[in-house]
Amino acid sequence: MQIFRSFTAVFAALTSFGTPLSAEIPTLSTYGTPGLVDLPTASVLPDGHLSFGVSYSELGLRNNFTFQVLPKLTGTFRYTVVESDVFYDRSFDLHYQLLNETDTRPSLAMGLRDIIGTGVYSGEYIVATKTVSEVLQVTGGLGWGRFAGRNSFDNPLSVFGLSSEERIFNNPASLEFSGTGGQLETGRWFQGPASFFAGLDWAFSDQLSVQLEYSNDDYGTERLLGGTKISSPFNASVQYSPLDSFYLKAYVIGGENFGVQLNYVLNPTERFIKGGREPFPQPIRSSSDFSAGDVEEKLRRNLSHEGLVLDGSQIDTTSARVYVGNNRWDVEAQAAGRTARVLTNSLPLNVEDFTVVFQERGVPISSVSTKRSDLEELQYHYDAAWLTRVRANIDDANQVSVAQSKLDFSFEPYTAFSFFDPQSPIRVDVGAQLSASYRVLPGFTLDARLRYPFAGNLGDTDRESDSVLPRVRSEAFLFARDSELEVNTLTAEYIWRPAPETFGRMTAGYLENQFGGVSAEALWYPIDSRMAYGAEINYVRQRDFDMLFGFQDLDAVTGHFSGYYDFGNGFHTQVDIGRYLAGDWGGTLTVNREFNNGVRVGGYFTLTDVPFDKFGEGSFDKGLTLEIPLSFFTGQPTRRVLKQNLQAVNRDGGARLNVSNRLYPLVRDYRGAELSDGWGRYLR
């Protein structure tokens, strides 16, 4: 028996270092962008790739997150810590490749560094890179701002009216510089003197390379803080890649400052475990070995083996309609396929037509109809994914819910994070969480979540809110400081289908940790549409800081009209227009790039009628989102998603209610486009 061992685990081990990168990865600079040591090159990452990097030297700690947004457009978010006179800085870069390299010309790129932060690292450049041999790349460019700290000359763009006046950099030692930061500093771009820069990248092998550069960044702002010396314009680094996707670097800047860097590059189009580690699907039985019995009980048992919950069934002599909840499969089409397989195994052979109705919280969302004979005929066809999709029907499931009452609970640890507090860039509480959910009727659910923090520093701050707006979010730390046992949420929720292609939701109670009240929402989402529209209105009151059952005086009527659009090329957008918690009116634009396997990288910003100076630090609300399905790493199907929002600042303007189970994200995965997109795994 021993020889029948777990050897799919061996494959997991063999493949779990990372995903194969789809093309050659350029060297990344200390700023996280394609570059040499500090300087940029005209290279780009392969489309869609992500890079996570940490670079540490006496000049500071740079935490970089880079995303190849489009084939030629690279975006980098950076969080810098300078220890000599502790300050924290968030900055954002854009890098655009104007021309790719050919045999006869170099690649050409332009870039904007630190365009939306405090401007401490701001600089602009035009750069060219040419591969002159299999091992050598040379780079040369022209830079402004930080790139022109010395050996500069008059701005060559002055013929277009741009200034040659010396640029004044914000002093990081006194970050109460003019303004509130966080805005596009377009008036500074390509202004002031310019300087040349140059460098080369020499590859000794696939793993080992050396970078040399001539840089005119004299680190003037860091030298103002003291303790920083720059004695040479030459920087150098050695890069070693011990494993696929990992890049180690040692470098020296200005002849004085030694540093180390680690980058991890992720290809989001390749799962870590090729093909996954889900169990071998059950055979589609075409023989007459069906044994009679309690059909529904048999169905329930067999579906539960596949992580599917049978909410109900209607079976007659030739057709079967089953109502299922999907607790396991992150690719919903795969859940449809697994359900169909179970039906072939569990129902008499005369039952030919199968309809699988997917339900969320006991409410029917969509149905997938197929025939037993098609499954039997196509199960071994090399093009089964396409053929089964063509023969299946995906329809809106606007019908009476069929679901039994159900109680679920869980007791688990939790973590709660807060980022970018100027006193402590990462705050976290850890504790225990008890969640309970009781579905009384189809669509009607009572939910409760209690938390008890055991340790952490979420509330350890003496930084009082300076907001002049109603303090709907800027006193979040008081909730952590003044609470012990926390009633995180306690709600009654009803979700229903008021009309075809339409969904409704009403929620009442303690809707989130800071607000309680009533929330109502409607969503119109045709089954085959890439577009959806929604509306939401809420009346809420701020909860007591102890997060038990009391309320404070602050209340709000808030709501939005929302439009959702799937561009069909991986880009999804959402526009919300309405009234925010602090009573401000405005809109939020969210743009996500989503990969078909569920990896999602996005950004959003909110502009309201609150002036930038009244908003406070950051000027307006904005942030980034990264989501990666857990199955992407483990290969095991699960609906768990690793998700992190990086909100630039937690201020009161543009703040929305965090009510659970908003309709669009709840139902989207089961609508036509999303189901079809995963059909490659229907029979897997």
Added chain:
Amino acid sequence: MMRFLGVAFVFATSLAACSTDKEQSSFGLASSYFSQQQFAPSPRFNSLFAEQRSVLDIEFIDLGVTGKLILEQQDGAFARYLSADLGGVVLQRGILHSVYGFGEPLAGAELSQSLSLIIAGRSGVANRFHTYVDGEDRAQTRTYLCEIAPVGPRDVMLEAETVQTTLMSERCSSLEHSFDNLYWVDTLRGEAIQSRQWVGENVGSMVIRVTRQDF
């Protein structure tokens, strides 16, 4: 001290973590992922193991991984073999059709041209189609042009018997890949009982041997 107690409480909570929904429990997911260390065959496998069924010996040559699978279902020309941890291999008359859970997303293959030449022991040219599920869950079909030729008769020692076979070679290529397969074909059974077959670019080639009632 309080901080230490806090960490201890969190650790204790982790150990005590539970949920009515094992699919959503963090602890359940983590334990199922790492449970390979205390591996126990699944009930589905055990129920097959109790019966007298064919066994498939496999070895992934490049990875040095070997194992055995048990026949779960013979469905006409297709044989579905299951591993103890619910990986799977589907063979069509002994020729690889698809794999599940072995690091290669081979979802299916169209083998009729190759199959007719290999089983008949004839030389010729054949088209093959392989479908792989890519990292974004899309089915991608690749076409290979294959040259098939008999090498000669060979005796194959199975655990219970010696079988006379014809060794067939198949050389396939596409714009991106090329590979060589070998089949030891039992012409009486009309299937390959031993083979070396290319699975895909991730795991390379696999040696397969069908044995009978191997207990």
